[in-house]
Amino acid sequence: MTGCWADVRQTVEEVIAERPDDYGVGVRAIMADVLALMERLDRARPYVGPGYWPTFVLNFDEPGFENLQLEVFDDRIEVYRFYDQLFEVWNEEHTPGEGFSEAFIRELPASGA
Structure with a gap:
């Protein structure tokens, strides 16, 4: 993905602006945590x-991760992997300001993966 992390954050703000009364503090805080983690670990920038x-939906175009989708809620991140007619899903429970599991971190594509 071309662009920079500021572009990703700008897109988040645009999503919020479409429904400002709907996006509460919790979902915004968890989204900020996810993006901070990805940027710190030099992971691929998502499409938001x-x-x-x-909620926020994150998709990726990195090879091998095109089937990965994250949906950020106010208390968790739903991690989806889509395969033909099937999909797998699991929840990464998260409290703003706290860390993420190793399983969640492994799901995130490296930049240029």
Whole structure:
């Protein structure tokens, strides 16, 4: 993905601006934690969009990670892997300001993976 982390954060702000009363402090804080982790670990920058709920959906175009999708809620991140007609999903429970599991970190594609 071209661009920079400031572009990703700008997209987050644009998603919030579409429904500002819906995106609460919790989901915004967890999204900020996810992006800070990814930037600190030099992970691939995601494409960010709104979820059906007041959530953020992150998609990737890094080879081998095109089927990865993260959905950020106010108390967790849902981690999806899509395969043909099936998918796997698991939850990464998260409290703003706390760390992430090693399993979650392993799911994140490296920049230029």
